Amino acid sequence: MRGCVIHGADDLRVEDLPEPVAGPGQAVVAVRYGGVCGSDLHYWRHGGVGDFLLHEPMVLGHEVVGTVVSYGRGADGPAPGTAVAVHPATPCGACPECLDGRANVCRDTRYLGSAARTPHVQGGFAARIAVPADQLRALPEGLGLRRAALAEPLSVALHAVRRAGPVEGKHVLVTGAGPIGALVVAALRAAGAAAVTVTDLLPRALEFAASAGATTLVRADEPADPGRPDEVDTAIEASGAAAGLDTCLRLVRRGGTVVQLGMLPPGMSPFAGNLVVSREIELRGALRFDAEFDEAIELLAREASFDALVSAVVPVERAVEAFALAADRSQSCKVLLDFGG
The missing domain is CATH 3.40.50.720 (NAD(P)-binding Rossmann-like Domain)
Incomplete structure (x- = not known):
């Protein structure tokens, strides 16, 4: 299984990773597209984002869409084979911010592809990932995976x-x-x-x-x-x-x-x-988002004009090329990695 792993500044590797297994409450998703975000570029260029520095290899990526493969014990959600977008945040649900309805600024959240804590939270740039099942959102009829890959940044x-x-x-x-x-x-x-x-x-x-x-x-x-x-x-x-x-x-x-x-x-x-x-x-x-993720999916389903903002789709094997293209704003807007079918 192929995945994009950052080891340090200017050290992005496409590696073979072990197949994930869905644990209790989790789902395995076959990732089709992953959007290269500004934070991914910071990890690639500088080995960190702001005060969050890499201390160990980390799978990048938090803008991912794909199809459901399977569920672990006690988990439920869209049927296997369903196209889904993955909400990248797992807030704690217990801190004052979460209890106040502001889970986007949760003081103990876990976010895909983030070095904010150690061990780092591994990201979504892999052919298959295991995530909490309640982070899956089934795509409405007519919304393809390519456009749906914009759901996370549109939520922001x-x-x-x-x-x-x-x-x-x-x-x-x-x-x-x-x-x-x-x-x-x-x-x-x-x-x-x-x-x-x-x-x-x-x-x-x-x-x-x-x-x-x-x-x-x-x-x-x-x-x-x-x-x-x-x-x-x-x-x-x-x-x-x-x-x-x-x-x-x-x-x-x-x-x-x-x-x-x-x-x-x-x-x-x-x-x-x-x-x-x-x-x-x-x-x-303004930091990240919470319930706006569902609103973003609905808006993407209604508006085909978003397609123009996806400027390139690059196979995962050429990830370094994709990152360089995403960093060149004179040529690109949103660049997607393609993990295949």
């Missing part, structure tokens, strides 16, 4: 839009048109935003944002770009760059809301904090 986008508050009829700014930024655009349009302005440094990234429904595209490195708004109602920062946050704070209206979705570099990040005070701006964080 939907949660960020929810954190922004009501956006219907509003003008929203999105800084950063990577895969998450483009999906934020789609989530905003689905939520009724009247106008969505997107900024980025790369023309190709802006093209993907346009295919997701952006109404205005702005080159971030051109201050005189005629599309740059004087003011917006709400802003979502999806680039993970301090400059993006600065743009959001300077363009959002007084009393408006800014959502920081992109993960900023470790350590201190300078930002125009005085504007938060003088304009009474609400600055909110």
Whole structure:
């Protein structure tokens, strides 16, 4: 069984792994597609994500879809052979955050392909994986596995839009048109935003944002770009760059809301904090998602336009090539690994 294992910075290997066995409460899933995420790229390039450093080899991946193979003792769910998406989080269910209905910030969660704890939580980039059965979501009729592979990152986008508050009829700014930024655009349009302005440094990234429904595209490195708004109602920062946050704070209206979705570099990040005070701006964080996963699957089933955001599908044997392509935002949006039938 083939799988993608990260051993350290610049050390990604496609290896033979043992076939998983479903334990109590678990299901075995035959993975078809896995989306390469920004965090996967960080493990590949740097050997860690922020403060979460690799201490042992780890199977990467948390954006996976496939078909049910079997169940372990006491487990139940969609029938074997059913196409499913896998929710990557296993919250503890007992901490104050879980009890408050905010399982996405659970202090003791387990997340596929994460080095946040040791032993690390092995991920989903393998031909077969064993996961808790209650993390499986059957795909609606008509939703293919290729498009369904966007369910996890779309859930992240939907949660960020929810954190922004009501956006219907509003003008929203999105800084950063990577895969998450483009999906934020789609989530905003689905939520009724009247106008969505997107900024980025790369023309190709802006093209993907346009295919997701952006109404205005702005080159971030051109201050005189005629599309740059004087003011917006709400802003979502999806680039993970301090400059993006600065743009959001300077363009959002007084009393408006800014959502920081992109993960900023470790350590201190300078930002125009005085504007938060003088304009009474609400600055909110957005981390992962919870129930939005089911909402994402429903939205993907309704909208064929999401297909344009899958820019490449690469066989797992060429995983290093796929990662390099995913890291090149001048060419790609969402890159999928194909684990075969």
